[in-house]
Amino acid sequence: MAEPRIVVAGAGAVGCFVGGVLAAAGRDVVLLGRARLMEEARAGLWLSDFAGWETRAAPEVSEAPDVLAGADVVLVCVKSGATEEMGRLIAEHAKERAVVVSLQNGVRNVGHLRRLLPGRDVRGAMVGFNVVARGPGWFHRSTSGEIMVEAGAGLAQLMRVPGLVVEERADIEAVQWGKLILNLTNAVNALSGLSLREMLLDRGWRRVMAAQMAEALRVLRAAGIVAKVPAKAPGWAIPPILRMPTWAFRRIAAPMLTVDPRARTSMVADLEAGRRTEVDEFQGEIVRLGERHGLATPVTARVLAEVQAAGRDGVRPLRPDDLFQ
Structure with missing residues (x-):
């Protein structure tokens, strides 16, 4: 069975870190983001954290939203103000069976995505750590914390890799x-x-x-x-x-x-x-x-x-x- 393709939609600091860690563990990952950041990511990612852990990754990158067409899982990582735009891009390009996961702050983004993507599997999540950009292609997790994802769809099993602690929650x-x-x-x-x-x-x-x-x-x-x-x-x-x-x-x-x-x-x-x-x-x-x-x-x-x-x-x-x- 083919590895599910994960598209990180709106890959900024958190998206590049999470996507990079998943890619380093062998997951099939594509980073979708702005041209400047994706140009840096093309040269490879250096991922580190406050405890001294580090790894390298070389995920596929793209600035074109049509890359969403191949996604089995879409990790939405844009800031809240860009949720509407990203939701429309997912509606236009992604297949209907793709699972959409909001790795965003705030409490309204999952609702906005469900409104924009009626009938699709849209799930909430919570990223419990902070990530900062330390230089071109270098993303540093500067606090402790885990990712919590809404239970179901096998998301925790998919995302639980070395470098990421992921817990399923029914009370997301x-x-x-x-x-x-x-x-x-x-x-x-x-x-x-x-x-x-x-x-x-x-x-x-x-x-x-x-x-x-x-x-x-x-x-x-x-x-x-x-x-x-x-x-x-x-x-x-x-x-x-x-x-x-x-x-x-x-x-x-x-x-x-x-x-x-x-x-x-x-x-x-x-x-x-x-x-x-x-x-x-x-x-x-x-x-x-x-x-x-x-x-x-x-x-x-x-x-x-x-x-x-x-x-x-x-x-x-x-x-x-x-x-x-």
Whole structure:
């Protein structure tokens, strides 16, 4: 039986890393992405992580969407703002029996893809680690974490290879809401000017993270939404842990600090490059939900406004206390 062909649709940092690791393990992989990045990938990929693991890969690459016609599995890796465009390309080019998997942030993308691809097998997933581009063709996993995929279609078996921990989940929607809570950190990191590790070791910035998470958890409870945060600690325990003095935080939250010292979130790179961020899919989701249920989300709303302003005018110097005013 032929190996299923996997097309990584919208291969950026995460897509190149996941696709590259799959290709290195012998999976039949094609990366579909923008010309500049695909030109780099043609020369081969160097994949590494914060723990010292590394491998090389040479997947097939393409800039032409008609490559989707050969896909048995499509891993959608575009940012949320490009979901509509990618969904239309899949509808036009991919065969109807191809399984479509959203390896995207946010909680709305699977629904958008199902609307654009009626009758097709569209499944949710969650990528629990951060990937950064370190140079041409070099993609570095800078935090720990696993991939969780909606149960069925043999996806975990297909994707579970050396270098990737993949778990099947029947409750993928709850996991995606939990990941959204963690993704609220992305915007704080973009505003802080610090690496993730530096931010986590600064109690002031941890207080901002804790306030946002507490607001989000309160809003989700009011909305009757179950969120399963993909972390060692239960979601309700994370804000109190973040508020601890740094000496206590270091001891209790050691797993949170398994981060490459230079790692920053992708929102930092988006702002630096003048690209649209996903802050509306993260903070905006919580603010809108709070408004519908009559709950204030002042810190989350302030972070949202600051990132939107930074997208227009650049990031201005901020102290953590500025986000509580």
